[in-house]
Amino acid sequence: MSPKLKAALDYGPLIVFLAVFLLYRDQDVMLWGQTYPGLILATLVFVPLTVLANAVLWKMTGELSVMQLVTLVVVVVFGGLTVWLNDPRFIKMKPTLIYLTFAALLAIGAALGRNWLGRALGEAIPLSPEGWRILTRRIIWFCLGLAALNEVIWRTQSDTTWVVFKTVGLIVLTMLFFVGNAPLFGRHALQPQDNGDSPR
Template identity: 70%
Template sequence: MTDRSPPLSPGLKAALDYGPLFAFLAVFLLYRDRTVTWGGETYPGLIVATLVFVPLTLLANAVLWAKTRTLSVMQLVTLAIVVIFGGLTVWLNDARFIKMKPTIIYLVLAGLLGLGLALRRNWLGVAMGEMVPLAPEGWRKLTQRLVVLFLALAVLNEIVWRTQSDTTWVLFKTVGLIVLTIGFFAANMPLIRRYALPEDDSR
């Protein structure tokens, strides 16, 4: 018999998933027209927001680990990219790194899922199986669609940050990407229902 941690409450899970992101948005909106001078260096609002976002993301993952004793490969990869690119953003005082972060994350996730498909490994099922138990064919089709989504979001992020204002990009990153992701899963509900396993078969 395995010793499993109790599931997170919906409120705590939402706070851990989205708290750092919306803190990033709030700090940016507060400081977007101001600068902060620290250690003789002047930092614009986007850098200040990043300085808040990175430690909050680390804290959220630490709480998640303490509560569940598990972090998925995708969560670890995302955390590593956040720390590296967020750290470079603050260290070099260059917002291009934080703007490229979503592109790198989506390309890495698309690559991992694509590699899983090539190796016939159900890595998406390992990450999401408890939330959405599906038959193998359902996981394969959903993985294929997610690869396309991640590649499209990587391209879209590059277009937005290179052509739009900081404010537009921050809103796209914090609100737009969430809406697009929710829309993707809503559009794929027919597939999920078609391949969903009965509760007894998903254990």
């Protein structure tokens, strides 16, 4: 798949979500006889776009990762509740649930001796078994930290602050996390002659 198309499918719904919110954040919109604030309207647009993006991705690649499926289910359920109940708290709790779910899945995999992270990222980041173990622990703590940070921000800050955090802040923090782990990737990178254990 073209990198540009992949990026559009991954980030397009988020960009549209941010744009719709910024356009309507200071006004209410009447739909189906009910008044919706800007955040609810943005969610109403975001959910079907996310479903469409994942459908295109599945059509073109023939598969969706566990992380993509979990995210899709949470978006549909919590986004749907947000619109149905006209209550923005559900969409604000969505990142918390997603990150807690990722942390739990990785922790279960580690406890079972399974390299689930390697299965998801092995082609992009070839690491030794020890490297995957270290990275898995770090990502578990990183996900827990993001879940806690999301709870603090949506409960204490304005809708605008939370939306910018969700659409821009989380991406930036994730990029910084992987940049900060560059030394780990260098120390534990698999060389062509290495015969490290394959991800299970």
